[in-house]
Amino acid sequence: xxxxxxxxxxxxxxxxxxxxxxxxxxxxxxxxxxxxxxxxxxxxxxxxxxxxxxxxxxxxxxxxxxxxxxxxxxxxxxxxxxxxxxxxxxxxxxxxxxxxxxxxxxxxxxxxxxxxxxxxxxxxxxxxxxxxxxxxxxxxxxxxxxxxxxxxxxxxxxxxxxxxxxxxxxxxxxxxxxxxxxxxxxxxxxxxxxxxxxxxxxxxxxxxxxxxxxxxxxxxxxxxxxxxxxxxxxxxxxxxxxxxxxxxxxxxxxxxxxxxxxxxxxxxxxxxxxxxxxxxxxxxxxxxxxxxxxxxxxxxxxxxxxxxxxxxxxxxxxxxxxxxxxxxxxxxxxxxxxxxxxxxxxxxx
Amino acid sequence: xxxxxxxxxxxxxxxxxxxxxxxxxxxxxxxxxxxxxxxxxxxxxxxxxxxxxxxxxxxxxxxxxxxxxxxxxxxxxxxxxxxxxxxxxxxxxxxxxxxxxxxxxxxxxxxxxxxxxxxxxxxxxxxxxxxxxxxxxxxxxxxxxxxxxxxxxxxxxxxxxxxxxxxxxxxxxxxxxxxxxxxxxxxxxxxxxxxxxxxxxxxxxxxxxxxxxxxxxxxxxxxxxxx
Numbered sequence: 326x327x328x329x330x331x332x333x334x335x336x337x338x339x340x341x342x343x344x345x346x347x348x349x350x351x352x353x354x355x356x357x358x359x360x361x362x363x364x365x366x367x368x369x370x371x372x373x374x375x376x377x378x379x380x381x382x383x384x385x386x387x388x389x390x391x392x393x394x395x396x397x398x399x400x401x402x403x404x405x406x407x408x409x410x411x412x413x414x415x416x417x418x419x420x421x422x423x424x425x426x427x428x429x430x431x432x433x434x435x436x437x438x439x440x441x442x443x444x445x446x447x448x449x450x451x452x453x454x455x456x457x458x459x460x461x462x463x464x465x466x467x468x469x470x471x472x473x474x475x476x477x478x479x480x481x482x483x484x485x486x487x488x489x490x491x492x493x494x495x496x497x498x499x500x501x502x503x504x505x506x507x508x509x510x511x512x513x514x515x516x517x518x519x520x521x522x523x524x525x526x527x528x529x530x531x532x533x534x535x536x537x538x539x540x541x542x543x544x545x546x547x548x549x550x551x552x553x554x555x556x557x558x559x560x561x562x563x564x565x566x567x568x569x570x571x572x573x574x575x576x577x578x579x580x581x582x583x584x585x586x587x588x589x590x591x592x593x594x595x596x597x598x599x600x601x602x603x604x605x606x607x608x609x610x611x612x613x614x615x616x617x618x619x620x621x622x623x624x625x626x627x628x629x630x631x632x633x634x635x636x637x638x639x640x641x642x643x644x645x646x647x648x649x650x651x652x653x654x655x656x657x658x659x660x661x662x663x664x665x666x667x668x669x670x671x672x673x674x
Numbered sequence: 675x676x677x678x679x680x681x682x683x684x685x686x687x688x689x690x691x692x693x694x695x696x697x698x699x700x701x702x703x704x705x706x707x708x709x710x711x712x713x714x715x716x717x718x719x720x721x722x723x724x725x726x727x728x729x730x731x732x733x734x735x736x737x738x739x740x741x742x743x744x745x746x747x748x749x750x751x752x753x754x755x756x757x758x759x760x761x762x763x764x765x766x767x768x769x770x771x772x773x774x775x776x777x778x779x780x781x782x783x784x785x786x787x788x789x790x791x792x793x794x795x796x797x798x799x800x801x802x803x804x805x806x807x808x809x810x811x812x813x814x815x816x817x818x819x820x821x822x823x824x825x826x827x828x829x830x831x832x833x834x835x836x837x838x839x840x841x842x843x844x845x846x847x848x849x850x851x852x853x854x855x856x857x858x859x860x861x862x863x864x865x866x867x868x869x870x871x872x873x874x875x876x877x878x879x880x881x882x883x884x885x886x887x888x889x890x891x892x893x894x895x896x897x898x899x900x901x
Contacts, residue, residue, distance in 0.1 A: 417719050417726045421862055425693075432685045440678040463685055470689065472725060474696045475895050477813050477855045485688050489681055496677020523752035525776040525815055525855075585770070 334380040337367045390448075397450045401501065404454070405461045412465070424473065428466040435459030436493070443497045453499040460490040460505045480526040483513040498553045507563050511539045522583060533575040534583045540568030544619070562618045565607055569626030572600040577633060600630055612666060624663070631655055696894060703888035706898060707810050711869060712879035714789040717858060719866035726866035727858035728885070728897055730812065732781065732791040732851065742777075742796035743816065743849045750798050751775040751816055753849075765820055765844040774817035778802070778893075779851050782809045788879045793851045800893050810887050812895055817852040820845040859887070859897050868900050 347353045355363075374380045381387040412427055419427065436459050442452035467482045487509020494503035515536050519529030529535065543564030547557035575581050576599075579592035604627040611620025632652065639648050711728060718724035741747070748758050757772045778800045781791040796816060797803050803811055822845035861869065868883075875881040888898040 413723045413725070417722065417724075417866060418863060429685070429689050433682050436678050436681045436685070440675065459681075463688075466685070467688060467692075470692045472856075473860050474692065475856045475859050476692070476696070485684065489684050492677050492681040492684065496681070522773070523775060524773050528773050531773065580770075589770075 330374045330380050334371055334374050334382060337371060338382065341367070393448070393450050397454050397501070401454050401457045401461075404458050408458070408462060409465060412469075421473070424469070428462075428469040432459050432463040432466055432489070435462055439493060439497065449497070449499060452497060453501045456493040456497065456499050456502045457490075457505060459493065460486060460502055460509075463489050478527065480513050480516040480529070483509045483516070487511075487513060494556075495552050498555070500555065500559055503556055503559055504563070507543060507560065511543060511563075511567070514539045514542070518583060531581060532583045533571045533581045536567060536571045537575075540564045540566075540571060543567060558616070558618050561616055562622065565611075565619045565622040565626075568603065568607070569622055569629075572596065572603060573626065573629055573633065576600050576630075597634065604630055612670070628656075628659060631659070695892070699890035699892050699894045700888070700896060702891070703898060704891045705805050705807060705810075705889045707807050707887045707889070708901070709783050709810075709885055709887055710788050710879075710882040711873070711885045711900075712788050712882045713869075713873040713876040714879060716861075716866070716869055716873065719861070719870050726861040726863070728861055729789075729858045730781070730791060730854050730856075731789060732793060732854065733784070733787075739848070740793040740796050740851070742802075747796065748816075748849055751777055751796075752798075757818065757847075760847045761818075761849060763847060765847050769847065772818055774815040774852055777814055777816045777851070778811060779814035779854065780804070780809045780811050781854075788882060796851060805889070810895060811889050811893070813855040813893070814851045815853040815855070816849060819848055819850045819852070821848055822846075856895075859895060861897055865897060865900055 344353075344355075348355070371380075371382060375382070381390050408431065416424065435455055439452050439456040439459060442455055443449060446452060464482065464486045467485065470476070471478060471482075487506050490502040490506035490509060493499060494501075494506050512530075516526045516529035518532045518535030519526050522529075522532065524532075541564065543560050546560040546564065550560075576593055576596035579585055579589035579596070582592045582596070584592055604623055607623030608620055608627060611617065611623050632655075635648070635652055635655065639651060643651065715729050715731070716726070717729050718726040745758050745761070748761070749755075752775050753772055756770070760766075760769050775798075777796050777798055779793055780795040780803045782794045784790045784792050793814075794809055795803055796814070800811060805811070822843065869885075872883045873881050884901040886898040886901065887895065889895050
């Protein structure tokens with residue numbers, strides 16, 4: 326997702342292109358002094374944006390940045406795998422003190438390295454990579470301590486690793502550790518549902534209602550957590566995804582509900598109704614507040630929801646060709662509705 | 675800089691809490707239980723990439739019901755009345771498989787099969803379990819299993835890999851410990867080296883070595899020493 330700096334730079338570049346086109350078509354003719362003033366202001370703004378952070382000033386640069394992001398992700402996975410495999414290869418031959426050092430020191434050293442990389446490299450790609458590996462190293466650290474001391478696995482590790490990733494994400498403005506942080510803390514909150522049900526914490530992952538609450542919390546998090554503006558779409562995107570997936574899951578399998586000891590069929594019907602309301606609300610909310618990602622995730626969820634309902638209602642009743650004709654008809658209807666909404670939005674502009 | 679310091683502090687505190695609490699517990703074991711270890715219980719060591727450990731295998735389909743898994747015991751663990759009523763009966767279409775419940779489990783090494791443990795007693799809290807030097811106490815999950823009286827589908831004629839799956843007949847419902855937490859106990863490099871060199875019979879349990887398993891005051895468990 327583009328940063329605020331990138332959006333401003335892109336707007337300036339688009340303005341220059343459009344102004345050149347308007348002048349070529351004879352629509353406007355700025356006097357040289359005004360044009361020069363605007364150009365000088367934009368040049369200064371672009372220079373300031375470039376100094377504040379890495380911005381792409383051309384399409385080629387944007388493509389290279391996309392490549393760098395993919396390389397960052399691959400690098401994170403590869404470095405984490407290398408570390409994990411190195412430790413496991415020599416583990417059994419090491420004395421306890423060395424084992425402890427081997428798992429305790431990497432997250433600390435990687436935090437220091439993140440700090441140095443963030444100060445030296447403006448784009449933040451390398452520092453973001455190191456910060457994410459640090460979070461993974463900390464997770465390995467806690468997991469290994471548990472194994473060395475025969476401790477039962479614990480939801481606490483999710484919270485601690487999530488908090489660690491959040492510290493690095495908010496401290497340095499990195500999105501990759503933010504995702505790890507949301508995953509860790511969200512996972513911890515999800516498992517809290519096991520407590521009132523008297524379940525082992527891991528079995529909390531089999532109960533959907535706390536996950537739906539986590540989704541709502543993440544969706545609304547940008548309203549009550551201060552931080553870089555570029556984090557907001559990630560919070561909302563992850564919240565909407567979790568909400569959609571949770572609802573789709575529970576309405577098709579009532580056994581994952583906390584209330585499953587009551588009639589499973591009733592639970593599924595209730596969640597079908599809840600799903601219809603929530604998914605529609607997500608789409609409307611996304612469109613009204615101009616949150617494209619939320620609207621897109623809501624729309625994808627609503628289409629999936631409709632398809633699942635059609636399967637439930639008509640798969641056994643209709644011949645297969647008629648069923649797919651019906652699905653196609655529904656898809657067209659959705660398309661028409663969305664096109665109408667889009668036209669209304671354009672007219673409003 | 676303050677964020678980096680906070681992240682480092684979090685790592686230090688998390689590690690410190692674990693190391694200090696386990697260190698204190700291990701300084702004064704609450705009980706010591708001698709067991710016989712054979713090669714089949716060992717995991718890792720040597721050239722293996724698995725961490726060295728002593729596996730806690732238990733017979734899940736034991737015919738005797740451990741203490742604490744009767745109706746009051748199951749109720750104390752949080753199981754519903756419908757599930758408790760279904761125990762000992764053939765599963766019918768209305769039966770809903772309950773989610774497993776955490777418990778504390780007392781295990782005794784089986785004299786007839788040294789590489790396996792028998793569940794002696796189950797309780798929702800550790801304090802409710804009796805302590806003695808012949809048993810060890812670990813966490814576990816209690817769930818429900820189904821005991822079939824007839825032959826399994828795999829043993830039926832015509833059942834082949836990739837062939838049609840037969841509908842299985844319902845069996846009798848019974849409660850059981852389905853998982854131990856942790857499932858194995860860590861061995862340090864000296865312990866695994868000593869056990870690997872002493873336990874030469876890797877097929878049966880003909881050769882054994884004595885180990886002391888310690889239980890801590892806070893529920894911890896570890897391999898204290900080898901004899």
